Amino acid sequence: NHNYIVRPNLLQYYSAIFYNNENEKELCLDWKKNKKEELKTEVLTRISPIEKFYYAEFYHQKYYVQLEPIIMSNLRSKFSTGNDLISSPLCHKLNAYLAGYGSLKELNKEIEDFNLSEDAKNRLLSIVEGFNNSK
DSSP: OOOSSOOOSSGGGOOEEEESSHHHHHHHHHHHHHHHHHHTSOOOOEEEEOOOOOOOOGGGSSHHHHTOHHHHHHHHTTOSSHHHHHTSHHHHHHHHHHTTOSOHHHHHHHGGGGOOOHHHHHHHHHHHHHHHHTO
């Protein structure tokens, strides 16, 4: 989620896409060119090689999961560190569902694989059902 046409006042708020290899670089440059043509304006997203990755402070990570104490508590019991939690595929997937990405049908197919408590499952289902009913 980023705004690629607004010039921020501070460097830390610039949008950027980082690449690992030449193939990714070409994909990024093609995206930027296509976006510029689509929007008919300059795209300010920076495209740079990734050098080193730093996690932001924990409270910035997996925002939607952290808004749900029942789900977050359930996840904390499964992982030994905060970094293990936020980098887990399970946390990524739950955060996406909680942000409104994914259907109730998809969730019902895989929710048992998440190994959540009944309370956490019910909360997740309730939220995703709310998104699906509002569409």
